[in-house]
Amino acid sequence: MTKIKAISFSSFGPAEVLRLGDADLPAPGPGQVRIAVRCAGVNPLDHKIRSGAMEAVFPTELPHVPGVEASGVVEAVGEGVTEVCAGDAVLGRTLTGAYADAALARADQLVVKPLSLPWEEAAALPVxxxxxxxxxxxxxxxxxxxxxxxxxxxxxxxxxxxxxxxxxxxxxxxxxxxxxxxxxxxxxxxxxxxxxxxxxxxxxxxxxxxxxxxxxxxxxxxxxxxxxxxxxxxxxxxxxxxxxxxxxxxxSSGGTGAGTVPAIEAAIALHEAGILQLPIHRVYPLSEAAEAHRASEHGHLTGKIVIAVA
Missing domain, CATH: 3.40.50.720 (NAD(P)-binding Rossmann-like Domain)
Structure with a gap:
């Protein structure tokens, strides 16, 4: 099976448990697509899951690849997908960890990315x-x-x-x-x-x-x-x-994700009107995901942290 690069952790703990290594290339199922990830958003939930603090609420199978939102290009589609096509630039929530070269997502949870919206900002929007x-x-x-x-x-x-x-x-x-x-x-x-x-x-x-x-x-x-x-x-x-x-x-500890697409569309409407502001605190390369988590845990941010994958 083809391998991809991904950040994962095999035990709960501080940021140091994050490791860059190989993972299997995921195959999209019915209604799903595989995205070649350009950027992944970093959220407080990511480091809370990594630390084990959320285990009672979100049981995590180890090893685990963090990340729940991404921007990227659709490279494979599963059965029944009509919302997007291979080659489309998209953003949205992911089903598998976004700190990786590729991630799966539900096609109906994705929005086509406007050309004028940078990859970094697109990845920071969904959650x-x-x-x-x-x-x-x-x-x-x-x-x-x-x-x-x-x-x-x-x-x-x-x-x-x-x-x-x-x-x-x-x-x-x-x-x-x-x-x-x-x-x-x-x-x-x-x-x-x-x-x-x-x-x-x-x-x-x-x-x-x-x-x-x-x-x-x-x-x-x-x-x-x-x-x-x-x-x-x-x-x-x-x-x-x-x-x-x-x-x-x-x-509220989090929604079902059902409102992700309307929320992204509302944000994009502000972007297209020229009034959306979503500053990026810092962009880290995939290899520095641990540093990204430390910054997220420290807080006092202006905007969001993003990981550049490709």
Whole structure:
């Protein structure tokens, strides 16, 4: 069987368990395609699975190739595939690990990549776009309301801000001081996180905050959110299950992926209108996947980390 290069780990642990080696070339089944991966997006879920922290929720068969989103070129199609053809440039979620020369994906979970969208940005879109749009939908955020976004400069936060602004929602975003000008460029009102956050938010929005999205899970973001909204039902955390439980707020650990294509299409619509911003924190070569994971774990990112495969 033909071999490909892939990053994998055979035991749970720190970033050092990631190794570059050979893997079998996957064959697409019915409704599936094989993508020659150009770039893979790096998400917090990747290092959480690698560490073993998600084993109770997402049992992982070892060895495991990380990565759940990619951009690339369709090189083989399975039975019944009509959505895309061999040679199409695409982006979307993958069924097999994206930190590899090739990965499988469901054809109906892919979107054809616009020529004007760089490979790196395309690979960074699927998970962040789906998570951001799903979160706003779950919160029921609408025109004229005020939304607080914790971690507004990160991948999910960046898209949540832009999707919300496209709905005429006023956005207050927490971020480090050096990201404040960036948030202003997205149309958000920046505040520094940390002690006294509730007071700073009230200073910006004395009339109150309608909903809050916690995309980082650090500090007591959920508690502050409940305090400033006054309604735990309109507070959603993507990263702090215990905080959400303690304060009676909502928690979402991930969607089914069913909304990935509409979310990507919404992001592409912003791109084609010339207003989408999705900064890439850094692009790492496949051989430096461990370094990419360390950077992801450290946090304090502007945008997303991407791995360049080809």
């Amino acid at each position: 962040a776009a789906e998570t951001a749009l799903r979160s706003l939908t779950e919160l029921g955020v609408g025109a004229g309301e005020t939304l607080l976004v914790h971690g507004a400069a990160g991948g999910v936060g960046t898209l949540a801000v832009q999707f919300a602004r496209a709905r005429d929602v006023r956005v207050i975003g927490t971020a480090s001081e050096f990201n404040h000008e960036y948030l202003r460029g997205l149309g958000a009102l920046p505040v520094t996180y940390g002690e006294g956050l509730a007071g700073r938010v009230r200073g910006i929005a004395p009339e109150g905050v309608d909903a809050a999205l916690d995309a980082v899970g650090k500090g007591d973001a959920v508690g502050v959110s409940v305090e400033v909204t006054g309604d735990p039902g309109r507070v959603l955390s993507l990263a702090d299950a215990e905080g959400a439980r303690r304060h009676g707020a909502r928690f």
